[in-house]
Amino acid sequence: MSSEHALERSPRAGVAAPVGPPAPELYRRMLLARRMAEATRELWREGEVHGPGHLSEGHEAIAVGAAAALRAGDASIGTYRGHAHALARGADPEAVMRELLGREGGICGGKGGSMHITSVEHGYFGSYAIVGAHLPIACGLGWAQRLRGDGAVTVCFFGDGATNIGAFHEAVNLAAVWRLPVLFVCENNLYMEYTAIGAVTPVEHPAADRAPAYGLEPIVIDGNDVEAVRDTVAERASRAREGGGPAIVEAVTYRLRGHSLADPAAYRPAEEVERGVAGEPIGRYRRVLEGRGVEGGELDAVEADVAALVAAVAERARAAPPPEPATAWTDVWADGTSRWRS
Ligand SMILES: Cc1ncc(C[n+]2csc(CCOP(=O)(O)OP(=O)(O)O)c2C)c(N)n1
Ligand SMILES: [Mg+2]
Secondary structure (H helix, E strand, C coil): CHHHEEEEECCCCCCCCCCCCHHHHHHHHHHHHHHHEEEEEEEHCCCCCCCCCCCCCCCCCHHHHHHCCCCCCEEEECCCCCHHHHCCCCCCCHHHHHHHCCCCCCCCCCCCHHHCCCCCHHHHEEEECCCCCCHHHHHHHHHHHEEEEEEEEEEEEEEEEHHCCHHHHHHHHHHHCCCEEEEEEEEEEEEECCHHHHHHCCCCCCCCHHHHCCCCEEEEEEEECCCHHHHHHHHHHHHCCCCCCCCEEEEEECCCCCCCCCCCCCCCCCCHHHHHHHCCHHHHHHHHHHHCCCCCHHHHHHHHHHHHHHHHHHCCCCCCCCCCCCEEEEECCCCCCHHHCC
């Protein structure tokens, strides 16, 4: 099936009034995620970011579009590629940057680093390094929401690579059987680490094509179209809030850079990368907004504001001290101590 045909399967018809923030705000939020990623890359080159780091340049429309469809009280959860997801739910950029640099005041106390960005306060229940591990956790969040009966939903982001992991199938099956309010959003960036997903998967759409096996509709959307993501997630969330059960949404995108900070991504064909760069979501959305009459100057001002914010955040994070060594012993066990183990 061509991807054009696949996009026709998107359930955009019937979407009511747009939800969430106005359009330039979506632009601002995507830019914030991009500039934070670029600053992180730069700081990594300078040796300030320790451990592995996975950025989401190119994926911003998914994090921002989905977050724009959520309410306070809804949950989201994701993979190690989670910086943009936390920021999109409203996490403080400086706390995120301090975490990446392992500094005091980091969003996890400077002890978790890039792969564990979490902000429960903002409804972002964490980034998980084990591929597929968080999908059953999303079911737990959805089950709690169902028991509470508060109409809240969970959005679970995962990569195309997770669809070949048993936990994906177990979680989707359970969510479908129990009609949990969980939206499984696959960020299909065509690669799992250094392997093209198409080389190891027998169907074109690794998430959507598996959905019918669990009684769910196969939904494929353009993951570089921030409004399409927002509207699809809003529509599926409103069904789930009413007891309509889970959905799988496959959002097709492209990872503009390597799998991790350390990956130069030389294994990808040049024409493919060129296509990915041409279709990236931020420049594309700017063209959409300008086409609707938004002044270029207004968008330039948003860019300048975001650039200034990220530069200031990076500078303050760099100057911040590391966490107190004694904090290595806090936040480890739910009862606040590790003493009972020794
Ligand atoms: C269970 C498990 N197997 C292998 C790995 C090593 N690994 C880390 S990321 C990754 C690729 C995942 O690809 P995908 O799910 O498409 O997410 P993306 O990195 O493209 O966002 C692999 C295999 C892991 N972390 N966990
Ligand atoms: Mg992938």
